[in-house]
Amino acid sequence: MADYVDDLDLPRVVQSFALDAVLKPLVHPEQVHIDESIDTISVLLDSTTWKQPASDYVRESVQDTELNLETRDSRSIPGIQIADLAAYSWRRNYTEGDCGTAAGVLHDLRFAR
Structure with a gap:
């Protein structure tokens, strides 16, 4: 991966991949197991580590469920x-x-x- 990404961006790219892997069961249609009574999912992330990957994270909506990524001080x-x-x-x-x-x-x- 280092051949394709600037060294300064590499940690951010890895964090973005990690965030996608963790959220995959919630946001990818082939893996969605959300009870229909749930209309909003809020994920709290440590602001110092995850603020930039959370702001970069883009996804299409899954059914009618909203996903909020928030950062807070751990x-x-x-x-x-x-x-x-x-x-x-x-x-x-x-x-x-x-x-x-x-x-x-x-x-x-x-x-x-």
């Missing part, structure tokens, strides 16, 4: 801190092979299987 939103722990554990398991128990729990909780 120091004031405990849920984001928990998500950071989950992301760290998942990445460490994928790249280093440790955090296996946490990664197993996260695997069982995923939307897409």
Whole structure:
């Protein structure tokens, strides 16, 4: 990928791919499993890390469900801190092979299987 993207943009591109992968079960028609009673989905992202990828994220609407990407300061939103722990554990398991128990729990909780 480095052959096609400027070094300064590479982290942003990777984050954009990661954001798309995480949101895929919610926004791609072939994987949508949204209860019809849900009309809005709000996703909170850590502002320091995800502000630019969230502002770049473009998608077509899925059925009649609206997707809002909001960024907040993780120091004031405990849920984001928990998500950071989950992301760290998942990445460490994928790249280093440790955090296996946490990664197993996260695997069982995923939307897409």
